[in-house]
Amino acid sequence: MVSESDNPEQNSSGLIISNDDSIRSFLLSASEDVQLLRELRETALNLSSLNKVPYKSIRQIWVGSLPSIRPDLFRLFSGSEFVFTSPKPREKSEELKARLRQLAERAERDEYRELVKDILPKSSATEPFSSYKDQLGFGLHVVLIMFTGYLVGYLAFRALFNHSTAMSAAGGILGLVCGMLVETLLFIIRSSNHDNKSSATASKQKKNQ
Structure with a gap:
């Protein structure tokens, strides 16, 4: 034939x-x-x-x-x-072409990461609040500190100023502000410790290379 x-x-x-x-x-x-x-x-x-x-x-x-x-x-x-x-070659749709381009780009990125995985230092430390669980825990902790500060300030001013409602509320607000300041200070300390650990880890990896 x-x-x-x-x-x-x-x-x-x-x-x-x-x-x-x-x-x-x-x-x-x-x-x-x-x-x-x-x-x-x-x-x-x-x-x-x-x-x-x-x-x-x-x-x-x-x-x-x-x-x-x-x-x-x-x-x-x-x-x-x-x-x-011979039959005519089947033309690819625009959606299929776009999908193929995405797959090709993803394959190139994966191949590049595979090539440089032994060259670039691996980051073992995780970023703070990188997960939903960390963010939720931090938010609940802030709310608890603010509520505790307000309650302590309210009760303290209530005892000092003969159960005055206005002064008790002012004391609660002052306690809330103090709680926010304490939480901010703790956050700064935690962030500084995390940065120091990350720097130390990166320096150690560079020395080992």
């Missing part, structure tokens, strides 16, 4: 076969047959110069010819081969 990527020059659909000597001889003789329809004679003449011809047209010319002069159909096609056309 013959596989062709080009379409036949004859604009026809269906089975395509190769044009060998027996078919070409039949077409030339059919183009000169005056008893054959003019349209079929012109078709036969046009097909005789092609390398591949549609089976349907050859069949029509063969049927239109006189049985006494036309060759046996099996003998006519015995030396020819089927010609198959």
